[in-house]
Amino acid sequence: DIQMTQSPSSLSASVGDRVTITCRASQSISNYLNWFQHKPGKAPKLLIYAASSLQSGVPSRFSGSGSGRDFTLTISSLQPEDFATYYCQQSYGTTWTFGQGTKVEIK
Amino acid sequence: EVQLVESGGGLVQPGGSLRLSCAASGFSFSSFVMKWVRQAPGKGLEWVSYMSSSGSTIYYADSVKGRFTISRDNAKNSLYLQMNSLRAEDTAVYYCARSYSSGWYAVDDYWGQGTLVTVSS
Numbered sequence: 001d002i003q004m005t006q007s008p009s010s011l012s013a014s015v016g017d018r019v020t021i022t023c024r025a026s027q028s029i030s031n032y033l034n035w036f037q038h039k040p041g042k043a044p045k046l047l048i049y050a051a052s053s054l055q056s057g058v059p060s061r062f063s064g065s066g067s068g069r070d071f072t073l074t075i076s077s078l079q080p081e082d083f084a085t086y087y088c089q090q091s092y093g094t095t096w097t098f099g100q101g102t103k104v105e106i107k
Numbered sequence: 108e109v110q111l112v113e114s115g116g117g118l119v120q121p122g123g124s125l126r127l128s129c130a131a132s133g134f135s136f137s138s139f140v141m142k143w144v145r146q147a148p149g150k151g152l153e154w155v156s157y158m159s160s161s162g163s164t165i166y167y168a169d170s171v172k173g174r175f176t177i178s179r180d181n182a183k184n185s186l187y188l189q190m191n192s193l194r195a196e197d198t199a200v201y202y203c204a205r206s207y208s209s210g211w212y213a214v215d216d217y218w219g220q221g222t223l224v225t226v227s228s
Contacts (some may be wrong), residue, residue, distance in 0.1 A: 033211075038152070045218075049214040049216075054218065095154065096142070096215075098154070098156075
């Protein structure tokens with residue numbers, strides 16, 4: 001199975017900060033990479049699909065990049081509603097694995 | 108509006124069984140791949156099972172293969188997960204998710220809010 005490694009596992013940031021989360025696949029997955037936001041007690045929310053495509057309705061401060069094994073989620077200016085846990089997910093093949101998550105907390 | 112509502116969770120003893128349901132509305136359920144994903148307490152997301160729109164193609168994570176069975180009733184707009192031989196490590200919030208496909212790419216674009224399964228004596 002393809003393993004996904006996210007870093008960091010948690011970070012503290014202030015409103016307005018630029019935040020970058022990275023995700024590395026154990027093998028090349030082309031651009032079969034998605035990013036989700038998850039808040040406690042809520043449904044996970046799709047942010048980015050195919051590594052860099054912004055899901056409809058998601059604010060443009062969210063962006064994704066990368067291909068092959070290395071990927072990045074960037075929040076250009078952190079807003080209060082962005083404090084959550086973020087997961088990458090690979091969709092290459094017929095098993096779907098997630099990174100371990102990055103918890104974004106208020107500094 | 109797309110809605111996915113899970114139900115059927117609860118407390119069950121090790122070795123027991125439970126059947127989860129996911130009621131879908133706001134879209135043409137029979138046209139979409141559906142999945143189950145879970146999150147154990149304090150852990151990350153883990154894909155559990157996949158079923159194609161017709162039900163003809165099914166996949167399971169190794170951790171549940173032989174114990175869990177995914178099914179769907181397109182006439183009732185519902186997805187199910189029959190869980191047998193439950194273990195403590197199956198304790199988790201279980202989410203159903205819709206998978207949207209646009210040609211070459213498929214992604215889980217809508218999720219329910221989950222139902223909690225607790226396996227404990």
